Amino acid sequence: MLGLALDLLIAALVIGVALWTVRTRDDFAAIVGFVAYGLLLTLAWARLAAYDVALTEAAIGGGVTGVILLRASIRLKPVVTVRKPISARILVGLLCAAISAGLSAVVLLPMTPAPSLATEVRAHLAGTGLGNPIAGVLMAYRALDTFLETVVVLLALFGVWSLTPDAAWGGRPVMAGPTAAFGPLPLFGRVLIPVGIVIGIYIVWVGADAPGGKFQGATILAAMWILAMMAGLTKAPPIGRWRLRLLLAAGPIVFVAVGLAGIPLAGAFLAYPEALAKPLILLIEVALTLSIAATLGLLVAGPPETASGAEP
């Protein structure tokens, strides 16, 4: 009974905050609403016992996306919002309503028995060397989806970089404000970053057997890098540096290489030979963690602003 009341409260809050975020006219308020919405969704996923999804939502949905939106909104100011004509708004409203109706139909009118491969996954989990069924699905059965997700993050970074002015191409993004070197932020960075790096690696490692994994851990690592850049402890790297580009591409490259090797060795693209499954998955996870962390950090840093030759 108490549980049901809590669930209803969370659901009402999620919908309420979502409506408020859409309705509000102020960019900053809308972004704060979006972050709060992400944290409430985290609670909802935790109530559904989907702790992997809850962690990802908190780290990426609420955390990194919120920071990216904030930095984007600072760049956009001053912005003039023009209300679209009434016909366009009605059309958008109808399309959104159709999507909502379709999704509700899927959730409320499920097939009985629901089609599920969960028992199959459980039965064959030992073959992957992983203890967490979510990690098993992501790395073994749906490896192609996971691969494409990481490529999408990289494509998003290309989108951000394409906003670079010609003069700044190959230069550094600017993260730290002019007063960053004073006050509490550098101290906070010096103390927190070593702790955060350990926690990030722990989250990646524990993901094999418990909730956690590369996306969540990489987000924490990226956050530590962002903190270092914001506190003025380090500068964002020039985006033209080839070592940086190699780091960004390392994850997808290793994933594709292992996937192609699977064709002769295990009979299919992205299939792992049984004996080597665990080490190969570990190799991919490490490479992907580094690439995702670097990509997320640079996504937050934004397009370069200083010319590549303007500094030593």
Added chain:
Amino acid sequence: MTAIIALFSTMAIGAGIIFFLAGTVGLIRFPDALTRLHALTKADNLGLGLIVLGLLPLSSSLGMALKLLVIWVLVQFAGATVAQLIARVARSTERGE
């Protein structure tokens, strides 16, 4: 013994919730940024501290208890830093006007 532990946990968590409630009321009711910040940091420090204190005897292992303590210390540290940063901005905008 278990009854005493349960009583202690309930009281500590209850007291923590009261601090969060008071902090939230302060955040909504207080007149300016600095006093609102003051109300909020009390909720973070004492409220979360009491909830963690109440959860400690219920944790299943030493590792779990340590994780709870680490969470409290990290939130304290982050909260104190962010409060300082916001207070600086609030003060400099006050002077500017």
